[in-house]
Amino acid sequence: MNADTLPISIYDVSTPNFLIDLDILNENAKKMLATAKELGVELRPHVKTHKCCEIGTISTGGSKSKISVSTIKEALFFSDGGFTDILYAVPITDHKIKRCQDIIKEVPSLKLMFDSMYGLKCMINNPRNDGQPWAAILDIDCGYGRTGLEWNGEKVLSVAMEANESKNVNFLGLYTHCGNSYDAKNVKEIHKVVDETCDRIVYVAKRLEEHGIKCETVGSGSTPSCNQPTQKMANLTEIHPGGYIFNDYGHTLNGACTIGDIAVKVAARVISHKRSKNHLLIDCGFLALSFNGFEEVGNYGDLCAFQDHPDLRLKGLTQELGKVSVKDGDLDFDKYPIGTMLFIYPFHCCNTGTNFHHYYVHSGDKIVDVWTPVRGW
Ligand SMILES: Cc1ncc(COP(=O)(O)O)c(C=O)c1O
Structure with a gap:
C-alpha cells in the first residue's frame, strides 16, 4: 500500500481495522525513554507487541539498538530493518538453535536466552558457525512462575558456572519477566511486585558475582512495572517492557495506565x-x-x-x-x-x-x- 491509496481520515477506513494514534505512541515512547534515563538503566523494548520496524525505531529513540524479540521471524525482520543487539527472549531449545545457526550470518548481533542445563547444552553442542561464542542470558523466575530457573534454587549457580566456563558461550547475565505484575489489583500491588522482583534478581546477580561470575546485564520489566516504576529498578542494568508503547484497556484496570x-x-x-x-x-x-x-x-x-x-x-x-x-x-x-x-x-x-x-x-x-x-x- 502506498501513500496515494491511504484513506484520508480514520472515518474512511474499512472495518474492522487497527488504528495507531501517532501522537500518543510518540508520547509513550518518550516517557519510557525518560524513565530509563532517570533510573540510569538501558531500555530494551520488547517488539513482540507490534512486530513493526517503524515502531521499533521510535521506541529505541532512533538508535535501532537493543530490542527483545519473541520469534526467529522477528529477529530476521528487525535485523533486515537495520536493528542490532537483538535478544531472542524465549528459552532456547535444540530445534530452535539449529535455526539460529542458520540465521546467524544475517543476525550477527543475536543474543540467546536459556533457562536450564538443557538449554545451555543446546548452545555448547551447537556452536555458532562463525567461530564466535553464543552471547547468552540466563532466564530467572522471580515469582511469575512461567519460564526461568527459580531465583532461590540450587541450579542457578551450577548452570551459570558451566555457562561462564564454556568457550562456546559468552555469558552476559540475567533476565526476568515479571508477568506476575499483571495479577496486581492496583498501583500499590504493582510496586510490591516490582520491588520483590528487583530484590530477587539483584540477589542472584550478587550470588553469582561472589562466585566470580560477572553479570553485565541484569534485566527485568513488564508494562505495569515500567509504567509504574520504583526506585529499586535503578539496581537493574536494563528494562524490557513491550506493551507500554501501545497500552490498552487491560492496563487501565489496575492503574498501569489511563x-x-x-x-x-x-x-x-x-x-x-x-x-x-x-x-x-x-x-x-x-x-x-x-x-x-x-x-x-x-x-x-x-x-x-x-x-x-x-x-x-x-x-x-x-x-x-x-x-x-x-x-x-x-x-x-x-x-x-x-x-x-x-x-x-x-x-x-x-x-x-x-x-x-x-x-x-x-x-x-x-x-x-x-x-x-x-x-x-
Ligand atoms: C519474556 C518477555 N519479556 C518482556 C515482555 C514485555 O512485557 P509487557 O508486554 O508486559 O510489556 C514479555 C511480554 O509478554 C515477555 O514475554
Whole structure:
C-alpha cells in the first residue's frame, strides 16, 4: 500500500481495522525513554507487541539498538530493518538453535536466552558457525512462575558456572519477566511486585558475582512495572517492557495506565439493530478484537472500552460480530444509526494488534501512514 491509496481520515477506513494514534505512541515512547534515563538503566523494548520496524525505531529513540524479540521471524525482520543487539527472549531449545545457526550470518548481533542445563547444552553442542561464542542470558523466575530457573534454587549457580566456563558461550547475565505484575489489583500491588522482583534478581546477580561470575546485564520489566516504576529498578542494568508503547484497556484496570495513554483502537461499524434484545451489532468479532483477557476478567464488558461512549458495553463476540448494549437501561438506537463508527480500546494490545496485517497510523483524525508488521514464526 502506498501513500496515494491511504484513506484520508480514520472515518474512511474499512472495518474492522487497527488504528495507531501517532501522537500518543510518540508520547509513550518518550516517557519510557525518560524513565530509563532517570533510573540510569538501558531500555530494551520488547517488539513482540507490534512486530513493526517503524515502531521499533521510535521506541529505541532512533538508535535501532537493543530490542527483545519473541520469534526467529522477528529477529530476521528487525535485523533486515537495520536493528542490532537483538535478544531472542524465549528459552532456547535444540530445534530452535539449529535455526539460529542458520540465521546467524544475517543476525550477527543475536543474543540467546536459556533457562536450564538443557538449554545451555543446546548452545555448547551447537556452536555458532562463525567461530564466535553464543552471547547468552540466563532466564530467572522471580515469582511469575512461567519460564526461568527459580531465583532461590540450587541450579542457578551450577548452570551459570558451566555457562561462564564454556568457550562456546559468552555469558552476559540475567533476565526476568515479571508477568506476575499483571495479577496486581492496583498501583500499590504493582510496586510490591516490582520491588520483590528487583530484590530477587539483584540477589542472584550478587550470588553469582561472589562466585566470580560477572553479570553485565541484569534485566527485568513488564508494562505495569515500567509504567509504574520504583526506585529499586535503578539496581537493574536494563528494562524490557513491550506493551507500554501501545497500552490498552487491560492496563487501565489496575492503574498501569489511563485511557488517555492508549495509542491503539479497533475501528468498527454498526451493522444491525436488534431492538428486541436491546443490542446492536458491530462488524468486529473475536477474530479482530480477540478473546484475550476473558480468562482473567470473566465477562465481555471488561474486554474493551468504547472511545467517547463510556455507557456502551460489549455483550458478546462471535467470529465476525460483536453485540453491544448499554451498561444500564435501554439502548438509544437513534444515537447509533447503521454505519456509525465505533472505536474500541482492546483489553490486550499485543493480541489484538497481531490480528491485523497492516496498522493505520493517524494524527488527529487524519491518516498519515500505514505500517506493515511481520507475521509468522
Ligand atoms: C519474556 C518477555 N519479556 C518482556 C515482555 C514485555 O512485557 P509487557 O508486554 O508486559 O510489556 C514479555 C511480554 O509478554 C515477555 O514475554
